[in-house]
Amino acid sequence: MGFEPTRAAGLDRLTDFLPRAGRAYANNRNYDDGVSDNGIRRNVSQLSPWLHSGLIKEAEVLDAVLRQHSADAADKFIAEVFWRVYFKGYLELRPGIWRAYCEGRDRALDAIEANAGLRTAYEAAVAGSTGIEAFDHWARELASTGYLHNHARMWFASIWIFTLKLDWHLGADLFLRQLIDGDAASNTLSWRWVGGLHTKGKTYLARPDNIARYTANQPGGPLAAQGLASDAPALEEPGEHPRQRLALPPAPDCAAFAKPYALLLHDEGASHVPLNLPSPPALVIGAARPEARSPLPTAAAVSGFAQEAVAGGVSAAAAAFACPGIDWPTDRPLADILAQAGIEWLALPYLPAGWTRDALMPQIAPFAHQGRVTELLPAIDRETWPHARAGFFGVKKKVGPILDDLGISASPTLFAAE
Ligand SMILES: Cc1cc2nc3c(=O)[nH]c(=O)nc-3n(C[C@H](O)[C@H](O)[C@H](O)COP(=O)(O)OP(=O)(O)OC[C@H]3O[C@@H](n4cnc5c(N)ncnc54)[C@H](O)[C@@H]3O)c2cc1C
Known part of the structure; x- marks a missing residue:
């Protein structure tokens, strides 16, 4: 693919x-x-x-x-x-939804370690050996291509939750580890939407006739989906996820780029081109953290895409700005890299709620508290997110x-x- x-x-x-x-x-x-x-x-x-x-x-x-x-x-x-x-x-x-997802995922992973029956059912779903033809087809397609069509994602999540009765956190975790586009927001909130947690009480039920209709053009003909649940009672969760005030970084002015600064590229911001930087950085740093998607291993295609996207982005930026480009390995403090380069200022594409922020922010935060960090938020996000x-x-x-x-x-x- x-x-x-x-x-x-x-x-x-x-x-x-x-x-x-x-x-x-x-x-x-x-x-x-x-x-x-x-x-x-x-x-x-x-x-x-x-x-x-x-x-x-x-x-x-x-x-x-x-x-x-x-x-x-x-x-x-x-x-x-x-x-x-x-x-x-x-x-x-509502960043609390992401934190609650991570906690729920860790509990669900512990539960399959502790319960052999649960583990067998989970492993059959992951391997695509449940006996439900359509579901097994998508499980194998996901593992081999790193992509699923949107409708397949909806059916897959619905069967996972309502027919196989597996914990939704485990399904969302599988998607994050195997989808190249795995995204903390789209993935978590879509799984919650299917399960009736996003629009409270409204669930998505996968139906065999709908699957047959919209898979009619598959090379082997429509996919069969035998024995699906006929109802989809909404999931429930303890507590609410209250809305917080949006604390977006201000739109930067040119002064923010006047002093020598390092540009940090990451899994969700791997190219300098869309940033339209007003002046060139003195250093480009690449930090790819695909392994932070889950405590379980991330698929090779997913890690490979992220690692190469960031490495390629660093090379392209270093060439465009005629400055050095380096990798920030997980075992090296960011402070060391900046100190060695004699640079005190950092600019980076905005880190949205999710694992990339979780992985990188602890080391960026001390510089941010000193006012040395400029996060670059696209105008479309700035305009849309308040709505x-x-x-x-x-x-x-x-x-x-x-x-x-x-x-x-x-x-x-x-x-x-x-
Ligand atoms: C259970 C489930 C999990 C999902 N997990 C992810 C995920 O981890 N990452 C992800 O990017 N999308 C996710 N989606 C949304 C959607 O399935 C994918 O964005 C879409 O299938 C990507 O394929 P495409 O680029 O061909 O989409 P197209 O149909 O060509 O749409 C163009 C773009 O619009 C956006 N988009 C399209 N549909 C959706 C949607 N329903 N929700 C949000 N954005 C959308 C995507 O950025 C997409 O690239 C998920 C959906 C479900 C139901």
Whole structure:
């Protein structure tokens, strides 16, 4: 499967997909047609690995799409990209959900260690040997390609929770370890959505007829899904996850880049290009931490993509700015690297709630407390996140004005309240 961890490859994928981002996407996106010979699907973009790693950014994708299609024709694709931005903002407003997920995952992992029956059921699901043809097909596809179609993710999560009755935290953990695009916000909140924890009480039930219909074009014909649960009672959890005040970094001014500074690239911000830095850094540092996704091992394709995306991003930035580029290994303090380089200031793409922030922030925080860190938050996030307070609708009705503010052409009335 062709997920090459470079910005150029992401832009190529975008260019190839652009003609199909309009009505064709809206009409065909729900079909899981399976993996073709060259691994590229025609009906969805498969841009998520590049978007997650920050090799390409949402605003440039939307801009390119709206140069080829009217806002009317591309409204579905635009809305999907905004789902990603919405989920990021929602988790930013409720970081307690991420902490609770990590705790729940660790408890669930302990439980399978302690209970042989549970462990057997979990291992059968992971290996794709449950006897449910469709589920087993996706489990194997996930392991071998690092990607699943959105509809397959929904069915998989629903069967995991309601038919196999496995803990949702374990399924979300499996996705994070095996999806190249594994994303703390989209993944955690989508699993919670399927289980009825995101929109309280509203669950997603996978049905055999729906699976057969939307997998009709699979190379081997529609996928069968025998013995699925016929109801999906909402999961419950103790306690609420209260919304916090958004504490976003201020938009930086040029003064922040006047002193010699190091640019830190990471798993979710691997390219300097979308940052539009006003002056060059004196040093580029790369920190890839894919192993922080889970206490269990991360799939080789996932680690490889992250490591190469960051290493390639560092090389590209070092060449563009004619400065040194180095790796920040996990066993070396950041303070040492900066002290050795004689640099006191740091700039980095914003670290959203999730494992990358958990892995890096403890060492960045002391510099941040001294006012020596500039976090760069894309304008689309700054504009959208305040509206991610509850359901997606709050964001959807602001899409037109947000695109206008960003200078991306779209009809301001298109996404007005329905
Ligand atoms: C249980 C479950 C887990 C998921 N886990 C992840 C994850 O870890 N990482 C991840 O990026 N997405 C996740 N998604 C959302 C979605 O499935 C993927 O973003 C999408 O399938 C990526 O494929 P694509 O790039 O071809 O999407 P396209 O259909 O081409 O959409 C374009 C872009 O819009 C965004 N997008 C599309 N659909 C969604 C959606 N439902 N929610 C959020 N953003 C969306 C993605 O960035 C995507 O690249 C999950 C969905 C479910 C149901």
